[in-house]
Amino acid sequence: MDLRRARAATATAFLVQALVLLSLTTRLPDFQDKWGLTDVQLSLLLLMMILLAGVGSVAAEVLAKRLNSAILLRTGLVVIAVGVPILCTAPATPFFVGGLAVYGFGLGMVDACSNMQAVALEHRYERPILPSFYGAWTFGGIIGAALTLVTSGLPLAAGAALGVLPLVVALGPFLPRDHGPTELETSAAVPWRPIVLVGVAMVLFYMIDTGVQTWGPLFLDHTFDTPQRYVALAALCYLLASGTMRLAGDRLVARFGPVPVLRIGALVGAGALAVVVFSPTWQVAVLGFAILGAGVAVVAPLSFSAAARIAGGEGFTPAVRQARVDAVIGRFNQFNYIGALLGSVMTGLVGQDSLRVGFAVPMVLVLGIIPLAPAFAPRLLPVRVSAPRPSAS
DSSP: OOHHHHHHHHHHHHHHHHHHHHHHHTTHHHHHHHHTOOHHHHHHHHHHHHHHHHHHHHHHHHHTTTSOHHHHHHHHHHHHHHHHHHHHHOSSHHHHHHHHHHHHHHHHHHHHHHHHHHHHHHHHHTSOOHHHHHHHHHHHHHHHHHHHHHHTTSOGGGGGGGGHHHHHHTTSOOOOOOSOOOHHHHTSOOOHHHHHHHHHHHHHHHHHHHHHHHHHHHHHHHHSOOOGGGTTHHHHHHHHHHHHHHHHHHHHHHHHOHHHHHHHHHHHHHHHHHHHHTOSSHHHHHHHHHHHHHHHTTHHHHHHHHHHHHHHOSSOOHHHHHHHHHHHHHHHTHHHHHHHIIIIIIHHHHTSSOHHHHHHHHHHHGGGHHHHGGGGSGGGSOOOOOOOOOOOO
16 A cells, blocks of 8 residues: 555545535635524534534444445545535525535544544554644645635535535545454453543644634624625634644654643633734734634644554554554544534534623633643553453363
């Protein structure tokens, strides 16, 4: 298997996932206006989408015990390709809701399986490469937000064309699993306690990340007299700063270690959200979102990388290790959706009268990353787990 081709295919899956997602979320004000949705109704629809994304991730976890994550990733991409045209061209509200539901399920599958592929490739390369995949995700998000900026005058139905991209990516040469894992070996005990500590930090990150992508454009739209063509700048500038930091993330972590990088990032993130909450103009708010992206950018890739190292353990064959990691990553990905629920739903519900209040909640909660940072220290990650051997009888 050509690892370079598999790496490129997986990076493209990350990129297209984000491109489609940001193309949709940065046009939420238009969807809201078209269907006459209140902030509370929009929050409930986002809750439905995220819950179904969680179901898709769980389905990937369960099926990964028997099927190759490459097959599951292709399946998820096809589901997204079906859901996006439905929600963009919906002639009535029920069709829009149905398309959003289909898209949410596919998003969860792609999210889980693209991370399965990424951590498997990182193990094959035997060096940190996960930030590069999240860099591809960020780049895709930048493209998606930029598309909204340049196509804001087009009808929402034009977004249906985005459904072609996941279909093309589904044909990519993803990494197949080695043959050989047995149920006895893959079910060996996984040390969940350190994984959960890392997962809580990821919840806090996705609370912010999803909140910005979902409600950032609406914050500019509702709080200020922002020109409609500029509301996407909230997500775009956040992603630009995040992508820049992820490019430097490997070197920063290698030089200073994950603990100080995460702690300083949490402090920067809290300060940036304070800039957003108390911003006097939409331009200052955009600056706050940009600083926020730089502060919290490396939390997600460090989280998945740490969880994979813990889950893989030592003493397993490559086939067994990949099967174990696939199953654990599918479950670990649920922390993503807990954070997404907090970010997209809680921000909207708490901030239904004023989104300044909605963003004040993560401004405080992001500081929780500071005491959790030691869970990412390399000394905590290697866990020796010996594969059980059948008796000689």
